Amino acid sequence: MQNKDKKNIVLTGFMGTGKTTVGKKIAAQLNREFIDTDDLIQERQGISISEIFRQHGEAAFRQMESDIAKELGKREGLVISTGGRLMLDPANVEALSRDGRVFCLIATPQEILSRIESDNEHKRPLLEVPNPGELVIELLKERQKGYHRFQKIVTNDKQPDEVADDLLEIFQDDPKRFSIDHPAQPYEYVVGSGILPFIRQLAGVTGTIVVITDTAVQELYGLSCGDVDHVIAIPVGNERKTLATVQTIYEQLIEIGFDRSGTIVALGGSLVGDIAGFVAATYMRGVNLIQCPTSLQAMADTSIGGKTSIDLPQGKNLIGVFKQPSMVIADVATLQTLPAEAFSSGMAEVIKHGLIADSDLLEKVENGNWHHEAGTLFTSLFDVQALVAQAIQVKIAIVQEDPFDHGRRFFLNFGHTFAHAIEQVSGYSICHGKAVAMGMVAAANLSARLGHCSADLQESIEEKLKKVNLPIRIPYLSSQLLLKAMENDKKRVGDIIRFVIPSRIGQVFVADDVDQPAILATLQEITDSNGQTE
Template identity: 55%
Template sequence: MTEPNIILTGFMATGKTTVGKLLAKHLGYSFVDTDQLIVERSGMPVAEIFEKKGEPAFRKMESDLAEELGSKEGLVVSTGGGMMLDPQNASALSRKGQIFCLVATPEEIFDRVSRDTHAKRPLLETADPMLQVTELLKQREKGYGQFSQMRTSAKTPDEITSNLIGIIRANPDLRLSITASDTHYDYIVGGGILPFVRQLAGINGPVAVITDKNVGTRYAESLGHTDAVITVDPGQQNKTLSTVESVCEELVRKGFDRSTTIIALGGSVISGLAGFVASVYMRGVDLVQCPTSLLAMADTSIGGKAGINLPQGKNLIGAFIQPKAVIADVATLRSLSPEEFSSGMAEVIKHGLIGGKELFERIKAGNWEWGKGSFQPSSFTGLQDLIAQAIQVKINIVQEDPFQKGKRALLNLGHTFAHAIEQASGHGLRHGEAVSMGLIASVNLSCRLGHCKEDLQQEVETVLTGSGLPVRIPARLDTKKIVQAIHRDKKRKGEQLRFILIRDIGDVFIGENVPKPEVTDTLEDIKEKS
């Protein structure tokens, strides 16, 4: 049985050696400190190597050691602060290991270094070591940011070790890094990882879970110890200011302060509602998204948008709040109904239309209708990879445009129509069902305006219906009401209607000032014939 290595990296004085020794003891692994091993083999301290042979010689020693250790197993490796900034070293050590980056504040690092009178730090031999610490951290921020982060400030070595052991035992199958604005967090996908949310997200302090009555009954206890579970009624009709007020009042009654972390446990409604609460409670507290529906996993839990509804339309009140982490336990998908699963597939297909032919062709070739053919709730072969591919499409766009000032608007493909259809139906349709209709409307409108070929609509319809989704607007819905709702859409500019249009798979764009008669004709064209 293999024993994958654990590699601890990060800036000096973040606790790599102390935590590494404790971790090795708990796991029964051998401990290796790369700096110490280099000292032993060279017969001189690191500072002397820098002085006599120069930094390039030391970095060569690190590279040779990375190749050597990367072929072994059962190790906890504590690396020098700059070792993993070399992509070749990171690649060598990650072949048989999982990398964690320990981080601390500049002030705490400086304090630890100042108290350690035995260690000589060549890189801090300057007139202003505190300034040097700050500058080096800034230079290395991007390099360290590629690894899973574990904050060590205000934690004991035992607490850090315990958190790492929890993460290792959870063994998530996939970890995607997201960098948006000045924030870095991980999107973690796995099966049976809900009990390890605290460790995976690095949560300290009190935890309040916000969930709905359906999801909370099934999964709230799986999170282990939490300080409160606040449940709300399910459904879009409850994603309102009054619900936000009642949740905030309960948080106050239970004594939650600014050190609180809110866990959003549920589907897309909870993702938006809990996110909004976290953005406004005490002027903002930490948020961890734990999506339990395919719709939330593939879309609403990513990107930091949180919103609530008004009678006039969806998400007309909102905020941006980046989570500490998104933790998706695919085991929760087993409890979805076929209709709920199909609803989520609408967002996956949307990402395929935006992201390019590879994902779209994968969806097209698969059997993703829940409960039909070979795809059953008990079989998740390929599903995690599909989710990961869809997630990556959104991550790439969100990282480029975290506050929706440009390219991120493309993620609204089909949604201007979908939100209006939802409202006209009195929210009697699932969001994904409305998105499916909205995607067809967008393709139809694009074709009507001369942007794409006519056969594209049939191709998209085939993929949507193959996932159990509707492609026609119900005959009972009033076209005039849908158009009125479109005019209230928050993405419009004054009286100009804006839609995300499509030229081909992977080629979508913002359509400005779309003629109103064409919109009406599109809605009538894709309506069920009574």
């Protein structure tokens, strides 16, 4: 990656989000030249943007923006504030992000309108309409996908100095690197913000790179992976985790002439990581793999340890193989585009790691602001990066101690025996993270019922889950069907159902002598007969 002392800082976003004000403050702090693309165009044309639109039309103005983007993209050490639509053009994105870090400033429509109305210095010809508020909402919705590909900085209720400090904290913070000492293949886990465009540089890859992703992630980040050669996108949906999907990918790899010298990049959530990992493990007896998780669950859990699997109609993850990546690259900026429900779902795995081994991680969860709504994460990316870094260290330590899943690594299944049954019996209408949250509550209830922990432990776990909007009760599902699903769980040994249950926070153990009445009693106690989950 380029020295950040020379890398341009590019600010984009809707009008009124503070790009110019914040950009000038950052430039002053870093002793850099500040350039506002709108001001530069007006200076060179000798007329205002309104006049440019009136005399030459919008197409001519957009071409001026494109020319400016190409010009500034060849320079370094700048702070650049762009017009609101400039970075919606992929060619401009490519020009300015090649040697620049792009940040998107965002604010609510109400905040934007308030700032624009009080700004007497800049005229906004676009908003000279009878109802500018409605137009702001419409334009924000129209541009949402374009803005989502960049690191977002929330400017609501913040002074420009605070926004500048937040941005510089992210810009100046180096990615965190963690070594994973695995006997099959040691590798690094790199977590940072805005690092997705530098996959090739971070991993030191010189050959062909093929990105395997899904269509939703492709739309958001397919153009943000830097120097890659091909992108293969599969349809979204858990039902795609099949051998048929794997075969389709094999055929596309053969068609493009992909061979054993190439690298597969798994870009997406846990499902994409599983499919792409399985393909990398089996295509031509194995090719190089880089995991680039874009969901919190994948970052904190499934991208580490090398497990890959495919589903069968009879059950989840019944076909699988270990495939260690050569590197995991986790860009926490991608978490900003997760639906709120998916972010909360990932927090279940973070809390699980804290309950297994790390009470400090639980304090971070309890004390942090993890508010997420409408595709916007309202906490600092710096805090998110710290959360992910601490969560992955728990799993790294366990995987290094038990790389082939013969002992302590089984502890990572805390809550999962119940969770997999809940998923299956619900017809997978309950997502994995929510099922794990319910499963951890059930595991604590079962442990207390068997006399292994205090009854207060269940309440403590429930409070932590509620903090991040996770459910603590199972919606009405048949206890008998749940028990039957557990009996078919791949973690069973013969007729024995194995549970990971807690004795206290930071300590869990395997119980494999649990009788059916105790399991059924737990299921009945934490199942909400009214269908509510909390």
